[in-house]
Amino acid sequence: MPDAALVDxxxxxQPLYQQIKVRLLQNLQAGxxxxxxxxxxxVELAARYKVSQGTVRKAIDxxxxxxxxxxxxxxxTFVATHAEETTQYRFLRLMPDEGVAAGMQxxxxxxxxxxxxxxxxxxxxxxxxEPAVQLRRLLLAxxxxxxxxxxxxxGHLFKGLTAEKLSGYRGPMYGLFEAEFGVRxxxxxxxxxxxxxxxxxxxxxxxPEGAPLLSVERLSFTYGDRPVELRRGLYDTTRxxxxxxxx
Amino acid sequence: MPDAALVDxxxxxQPLYQQIKVRLLQNLQAGxxxxxxxxxxxVELAARYKVSQGTVRKAIDxxxxxxxxxxxxxxxTFVATHAEETTQYRFLRLMPDEGVAAGMQxxxxxxxxxxxxxxxxxxxxxxxxEPAVQLRRLLLAxxxxxxxxxxxxxGHLFKGLTAEKLSGYRGPMYGLFEAEFGVRxxxxxxxxxxxxxxxxxxxxxxxPEGAPLLSVERLSFTYGDRPVELRRGLYDTTRxxxxxxxx
DNA sequence: AAGTGGTCTAGACCACCTG
DNA sequence: AGGTGGTCTAGACCACTTA
Numbered sequence: 001m002p003d004a005a006l007v008d009x010x011x012x013x014q015p016l017y018q019q020i021k022v023r024l025l026q027n028l029q030a031g032x033x034x035x036x037x038x039x040x041x042x043v044e045l046a047a048r049y050k051v052s053q054g055t056v057r058k059a060i061d062x063x064x065x066x067x068x069x070x071x072x073x074x075x076x077t078f079v080a081t082h083a084e085e086t087t088q089y090r091f092l093r094l095m096p097d098e099g100v101a102a103g104m105q106x107x108x109x110x111x112x113x114x115x116x117x118x119x120x121x122x123x124x125x126x127x128x129x130e131p132a133v134q135l136r137r138l139l140l141a142x143x144x145x146x147x148x149x150x151x152x153x154x155g156h157l158f159k160g161l162t163a164e165k166l167s168g169y170r171g172p173m174y175g176l177f178e179a180e181f182g183v184r185x186x187x188x189x190x191x192x193x194x195x196x197x198x199x200x201x202x203x204x205x206x207x208p209e210g211a212p213l214l215s216v217e218r219l220s221f222t223y224g225d226r227p228v229e230l231r232r233g234l235y236d237t238t239r240x241x242x243x244x245x246x247x
Numbered sequence: 248m249p250d251a252a253l254v255d256x257x258x259x260x261q262p263l264y265q266q267i268k269v270r271l272l273q274n275l276q277a278g279x280x281x282x283x284x285x286x287x288x289x290v291e292l293a294a295r296y297k298v299s300q301g302t303v304r305k306a307i308d309x310x311x312x313x314x315x316x317x318x319x320x321x322x323x324t325f326v327a328t329h330a331e332e333t334t335q336y337r338f339l340r341l342m343p344d345e346g347v348a349a350g351m352q353x354x355x356x357x358x359x360x361x362x363x364x365x366x367x368x369x370x371x372x373x374x375x376x377e378p379a380v381q382l383r384r385l386l387l388a389x390x391x392x393x394x395x396x397x398x399x400x401x402g403h404l405f406k407g408l409t410a411e412k413l414s415g416y417r418g419p420m421y422g423l424f425e426a427e428f429g430v431r432x433x434x435x436x437x438x439x440x441x442x443x444x445x446x447x448x449x450x451x452x453x454x455p456e457g458a459p460l461l462s463v464e465r466l467s468f469t470y471g472d473r474p475v476e477l478r479r480g481l482y483d484t485t486r487x488x489x490x491x492x493x494x
Numbered sequence: 495a496a497g498t499g500g501t502c503t504a505g506a507c508c509a510c511c512t513g
Numbered sequence: 514a515g516g517t518g519g520t521c522t523a524g525a526c527c528a529c530t531t532a
Binding site: 065066067090091093186187188189190191192193194195196210211212213214215218235237240241242243244245246247 | 312313314337338340433434435436437438439440441442443457458459460461462465482484487488489490491492493494
Binding site: 013041042043057060071072073074075076077 | 497498499500508509
């Protein structure tokens, strides 16, 4: 039987497994389990919260469906991470028109701290004038520039972020954010549109001025739906495309 | 205990609920339950297949997650449909930059039958020279053209499709396809890129030649991952954007 | 062998909808 | 009141991994 102390007695009914989910989420947010680490087993969590294994299981099922956790049969359940997906960056939907998705080279253009411009501050929920970090970079495939990214991060969350750190790190940038700053991107919203290349952009991407580019504005969120990254990418889609699945 | 006759005894282990899922899928594909209809209750299905309700439940859970079925507490489980989503077309990710997503007007430009061009035939899995239906249309918001669509369908699946039928139908086109031709779109893959408006396109969309447009190529699938629609849309993204969620 | 997640059952009870 | 999906339990057993 459900533990009476745990059952939410407010008028609005809340299933037990949802309450378990909230507690697991709190553990994640508090950093009790780090990215890539194994969380306690289902039986242990069941004992800890005094519910049956099936109830814990349902909570974990949902979190796995949201890509917060990863189950591995026989091994355990692990905190999802951007660091190990060697195949492709988890949030990058750009694919080459021909051939298989290969890793792209990165080239850091700029890394500076400044006061957040109004639109950035609004998107990231910063007070006017709060510090922000701006990154600019190129992604290249076969030595050809394909993506020109402009990235904004809240300054208070990324205190020691420098160009050296970024250049020295192997693997996805989000992996660095997890390991060094404890900031995990769990969800993002993107807005896509077609735009004409402006002078500066056309130079970085080596396309004519006015050439059509795919503009991808991304707002990334961490636990509790707090926005922690604003990014605007310009994609040269002559040899690549943005892939999406609908269902 | 599981019914021995149902348990797959081949070396490769297959869970019971997966086998149930296959059978439900067959029922859907065979048209035993039409779009929007209620399927038998969990207890009845459990009795029919001689498994416990929990096993049927897990099968249905997965199919609901794939948007094949829709559960409604207290009412039953229903076959997913494109016909009733009055809010927005299920596969249309275009949003106005400001304001709330409002329905768009449709304007049919053309509807003709012809032999499928090679690239269309390849995408739809047609033999060279098999008949196909081509549709062209505009979507408008506030009297302004926003989307110019070019749509290809296998001729043998859409025998009686005419301009009159299309114009006379209220609601999403996919709703008509379900009701009149029994063809249900359950999944689609899209490829997005930025392109420059060609002369004809620029006239339909009332934009200058060379203006950047968002090109959306969609291949839609029905049960059994059979491709049944190829579509190329050109979106004017000056007042709209393509919205996507990552996780 | 022991530990993990994965499947399946049988039964109880709850929340929601309809007549 | 009766049907539907939704939750929760306790226990058995299976598949996969590691030591």
